[in-house]
Amino acid sequence: MVRHFYNRGEDVPLWVVFEILYLSDLASFFECLNESMREHIMVQLDMFDNSIDTNRNLLSSMLYTIKSLRNAVAHNNIIFDTRFKDRKINSVLKKWVEKETGIQNITLYSLVDYIIIVCCLLKRVDFSSVRAKKLVKEFKEQNQLLQKNVAPSIYALIIQQNVTHKINALENYLNSYYSRDGDDI
Secondary structure (H helix, E strand, O other), rough: OOOHHHHOOOOOOOOOOOHHHHHHHHHHHHOOOOOHHHHHHHHHHHOOOOOOOOOHHHHHHHHHHHHHHHHHHHHHOOOOOOOOOOOOOOOOHHHHHHHHHHHOOOOOOOOHHHHHHHHHHHHHHHOHHHHHHHHHHHHHHHHHHHHHOOOOOHHHHHHHHHHHHHHHHHHHHHHHHHHHHOOOO
16 A cells, blocks of 8 residues: 555655554554543543543553454464453453443453454444444354353353353443434344
């Protein structure tokens, strides 16, 4: 993309830069912004909560967290057991997601926690409920398929006990949010 604009003798638009950035680069870029600009962006995304995020780094924490999931998916690595995880959950991210969704015990030791975080982000950048609800529906179906096709003792070893509860709570969160905004359920 950069070469396209360069060869035409044009300046590269800012959107092209963000199109080719890695998530970690985007998170670093956000961290480099001054505090008031980070706050402004987070207010625009309806993510700002001064009681939780005094340093205005929630968005960068979220991006760093989903970066490892994104990389694992992009390289066809195993994701169901979160072996791709490269960090503990940031306390600000944990508190914000738990307060936002009402879902407790977000630890990143289960794939459902990543799904919850991705849905929170989708809620902020998507204008419809389609993507977030589709993601949850497909995750729920795959979880049920796994549960149906392996012995209960095996399922219990690889999937945390609270996954079904978290999926149902995430569906309720998305349904209540999108019904408030008048979207179809």
